[in-house]
Amino acid sequence: MTAHTPTGDNTLLGETISMRKIGRLERFLGPENYRIVTGMFKTPAAILGFSLIVLFIIVALAAPLLAPPLNPNDPYKIPRDGFKADPQPMMSPWNRNVPPLPSWWKSIMKTDEWVHILGTSQGQYDVYYGVIWGTRTAFKTGMIVVISTFLIGIVVGSVSAYYGGMVDNIIMRIVDIFLTLPFILAALIMAAVLTPKIGRSLVPSILALITFGWMGYARIIRGDILSTKERDYVMAARVIGVKDSRILFRHILPNAIFPTMVLASLAIGDVVLSFAALSFLGIGTEIGYADWGQVLSFARNWIISLNQYWYIVVWPGLTLVMFVMGWNLLGDALRDVLDPRMRGKT
Amino acid sequence: MVNYIIRRLLLVPVLLFGVTILIFGMLQFLTPVERSALYVRDIPKTERQIDGIILKYGLDKPIYVQYWRWLTGAIDPVNGERVGGIVFGDFGWSRTGSQPVSALISARFPNTLDLTLWAVGPVILVGIWLGIQAAVHHNGFIDQAGRIFSIVGTSFPTFVFGLLMLMIFYANLQWFPPGRLSTPMQAVVSAESFKSYTSLLTVDSLLNGRFDVFIDALKHMILPILTLSYLSWATFLRVTRSSMLETLRQEYVTTARAKGLPERDVIFKHARPNAMISVVTLAGFTVVGLMGGVVITETVFDYPGIGKAAAEAASQLDVVTVLGFALFNGFILIVANVVVDILYAVVDPRVRLS
Numbered sequence: 126m127t128a129h130t131p132t133g134d135n136t137l138l139g140e141t142i143s144m145r146k147i148g149r150l151e152r153f154l155g156p157e158n159y160r161i162v163t164g165m166f167k168t169p170a171a172i173l174g175f176s177l178i179v180l181f182i183i184v185a186l187a188a189p190l191l192a193p194p195l196n197p198n199d200p201y202k203i204p205r206d207g208f209k210a211d212p213q214p215m216m217s218p219w220n221r222n223v224p225p226l227p228s229w230w231k232s233i234m235k236t237d238e239w240v241h242i243l244g245t246s247q248g249q250y251d252v253y254y255g256v257i258w259g260t261r262t263a264f265k266t267g268m269i270v271v272i273s274t275f276l277i278g279i280v281v282g283s284v285s286a287y288y289g290g291m292v293d294n295i296i297m298r299i300v301d302i303f304l305t306l307p308f309i310l311a312a313l314i315m316a317a318v319l320t321p322k323i324g325r326s327l328v329p330s331i332l333a334l335i336t337f338g339w340m341g342y343a344r345i346i347r348g349d350i351l352s353t354k355e356r357d358y359v360m361a362a363r364v365i366g367v368k369d370s371r372i373l374f375r376h377i378l379p380n381a382i383f384p385t386m387v388l389a390s391l392a393i394g395d396v397v398l399s400f401a402a403l404s405f406l407g408i409g410t411e412i413g414y415a416d417w418g419q420v421l422s423f424a425r426n427w428i429i430s431l432n433q434y435w436y437i438v439v440w441p442g443l444t445l446v447m448f449v450m451g452w453n454l455l456g457d458a459l460r461d462v463l464d465p466r467m468r469g470k471t
Numbered sequence: 472m473v474n475y476i477i478r479r480l481l482l483v484p485v486l487l488f489g490v491t492i493l494i495f496g497m498l499q500f501l502t503p504v505e506r507s508a509l510y511v512r513d514i515p516k517t518e519r520q521i522d523g524i525i526l527k528y529g530l531d532k533p534i535y536v537q538y539w540r541w542l543t544g545a546i547d548p549v550n551g552e553r554v555g556g557i558v559f560g561d562f563g564w565s566r567t568g569s570q571p572v573s574a575l576i577s578a579r580f581p582n583t584l585d586l587t588l589w590a591v592g593p594v595i596l597v598g599i600w601l602g603i604q605a606a607v608h609h610n611g612f613i614d615q616a617g618r619i620f621s622i623v624g625t626s627f628p629t630f631v632f633g634l635l636m637l638m639i640f641y642a643n644l645q646w647f648p649p650g651r652l653s654t655p656m657q658a659v660v661s662a663e664s665f666k667s668y669t670s671l672l673t674v675d676s677l678l679n680g681r682f683d684v685f686i687d688a689l690k691h692m693i694l695p696i697l698t699l700s701y702l703s704w705a706t707f708l709r710v711t712r713s714s715m716l717e718t719l720r721q722e723y724v725t726t727a728r729a730k731g732l733p734e735r736d737v738i739f740k741h742a743r744p745n746a747m748i749s750v751v752t753l754a755g756f757t758v759v760g761l762m763g764g765v766v767i768t769e770t771v772f773d774y775p776g777i778g779k780a781a782a783e784a785a786s787q788l789d790v791v792t793v794l795g796f797a798l799f800n801g802f803i804l805i806v807a808n809v810v811v812d813i814l815y816a817v818v819d820p821r822v823r824l825s
Contacts, residue, residue: 170622298482298485298486298489299489301482301486301489302486302489302490302492302493303493305486305489305490305493305801305804305805305808306490306493306797306800306801306804307760307762307764307766307800307804309764309766309767310766310781310796310797310800311797313766313781313782313785313793314497314785314790314793314794314797315497316785317784317785317786317788317789317790317793318497318498318500318501318790319500320788321788322500394626398628401628401630402628402629402630402767405630405767405770406766406767406770406782406785406786407782407785407786408785408786418630421630421631421634424634425771428634428637428638428641428642428649428773429641429642430642431634431637431638431641431642431643432638432642432643433642435638438631438634438635438638439635439638442628442631442634442635445628445631446623446626446627446628446631449626449627449628450622450623450626453622453625453626454622457622
């Protein structure tokens with residue numbers, strides 16, 4: 126036997142360790158996290174979910190092409206075709222406040238006339254425009270809320286888990302208190318309290334959803350850190366006298382954070398749903414802002430004639446359902462991968 | 472066991488205190504003038520009156536003084552009457568309801584209770600049944616269908632589902648109208664001869680022998696019940712299914728099969744009781760959670776319960792009213808959660824021993 130220099134290949138161990146290639150992504154994420162990512166894209170349902178999300182991303186990016194705004198500086202304002210109350214049917218011609226014609230329209234429809242593709246809702250707000258630009262609103266609010274709640278949860282959860290004892294006890298009781306009120310009621314109150322201060326916009330609802338949305342992440346990351354902090358390398362760091370904050374943020378967090386991070390990014394669907402619920406209840410953006418909850422809330426006054434005006438519920442409703450479902454399908458696959466009972470089975 | 476219950480009960484005052492702090496904190500976003508609705512009916516117009524109110528109720532005092540006054544109320548120096556004080560159930564004056572918040576709650580809460588009580592049965596029974604079927608036919612057709620149902624179910628926002636239900640069953644078919652009662656029945660209920668025993672309309676109508684009112688009330692409640700239920704069905708299905716699958720893998724189930732028991736007995740006598748333990752907690756929390764779910768459902772179906780009142784007050788920025796509802800809800804939920812936890816410990820010895 127010759128002495129070897131480490132080459133990185135497992136030739137000698139070939140009998141016990143499989144010889145599979147380790148890709149760049151796997152090396153970057155580490156084996157556990159890599160298993161999570163690949164495991165998520167194994168089922169057709171997850172792939173369907175992923176495609177739905179990609180579709181929505183494309184719609185959001187292409188919004189100015191799909192529905193050119195009347196005023197490019199204020200694209201989130203849904204253009205109104207007059208002020209009549211009754212909804213107008215799908216494909217009815219656009220008379221007043223006509224936005225620029227999208228470039229693809231003429232080649233497909235052979236006409237210069239822009240129409241209300243999905244009809245108009247109460248007050249002549251164009252449903253199609255609301256749906257398209259609402260996609261951007263959805264991503265915007267979803268991402269802001271998810272990132273903020275995630276960061277708050279990480280800080281609170283890791284401090285709680287790392288210091289343990291009294292600190293942990295107090296922080297976890299605070300979490301309990303925030304969890305006492307039903308989420309949607311709590312967010313509703315917070316938004317109602319903030320609206321007079323800030324004015325009607327996206328901000329009160331976003332702040333409300335953040336205020337009552339971080340507790341779940343705090344709990345999850347706390348659990349993950351509690352198990353990570355018992356690892357040998359943490360002990361080693363402590364022995365050589367590394368500062369608490371450095372151990373926490375450099376050694377423990379990076380090793381514990383990944384599952385929570387994926388979970389959080391998939392929560393965008395839920396956040397958008399809650400945001401739409403608040404808008405639907407009449408809290409949040411000013412009337413005529415392109416957001417799905419508000420477009421749906423226009424239907425509240427037409428319940429008795431929904432057999433005639435079905436399109437003011439079905440189209441925005443379907444959009445919202447598809448959006449949330451895309452995230453849920455991915456999230457469902459993730460739950461299967463993260464379930465400890467499934468570990469090692471993928 | 473006793474130890475566990477005591478520890479759990481000790482947590483109640485802490486949570487109650489925390490919730491009051493949380494809500495009091497949110498009240499601080501209001502101006503002193505807006506906060507005066509905690510103590511008076513009309514928010515005064517002139518500047519002098521406003522200053523008088525602020526002085527009288529100490530709305531400019533340090534925050535702990537204000538908090539104490541908010542908890543226990545203020546004694547009017549002139550006639551010696553107590554004003555405000557949430558521990559006495561006085562949550563202030565509701566601008567949108569034009570009555571005290573507590574009166575608004577006691578007028579609306581029976582309707583909500585009526586609705587949730589009717590929803591509990593279908594939610595739990597159907598949810599568990601679906602879950603057991605899915606587990607028994609693991610990976611079969613029912614399991615796959617259940618899985619699709621639970622994903623679609625959790626993706627359907629309650630208000631979209633509710634609007635679609637109204638579109639189909641009200642606008643198109645004219646079967647189930649929104650609201651609480653139809654107009655002729657409303658007249659029956661508000662008449663002298665109709666006695667209110669429990670404030671729960673469905674119960675009262677039966678006690679009064681008015682079967683037509685009962686049917687009418689139920690007709691108005693079917694769609695809200697369905698809307699409240701379908702989301703919980705999805706959750707129940709999931710939990711029951713995984714808990715049942717877990718149990719079916721246990722050795723005692725194999726033993727039961729090996730000694731030749733019919734599959735029916737294996738599932739319903741041996742596996743199901745043990746699989747139900749985790750479902751029991753979920754059931755408790757679902758009953759509690761239904762109370763939160765009513766906000767949107769009641770608004771969509773125009774059902775006059777506390778959820779709709781809270782949503783209306785919030786959309787008109789009547790914060791004092793909404794916070795009153797939140798306090799009321801918070802108190803109920805804290806107590807209900809403790810009851811559920813203790814029941815859980817009674818059912819499952821593993822909890823109280825850990």
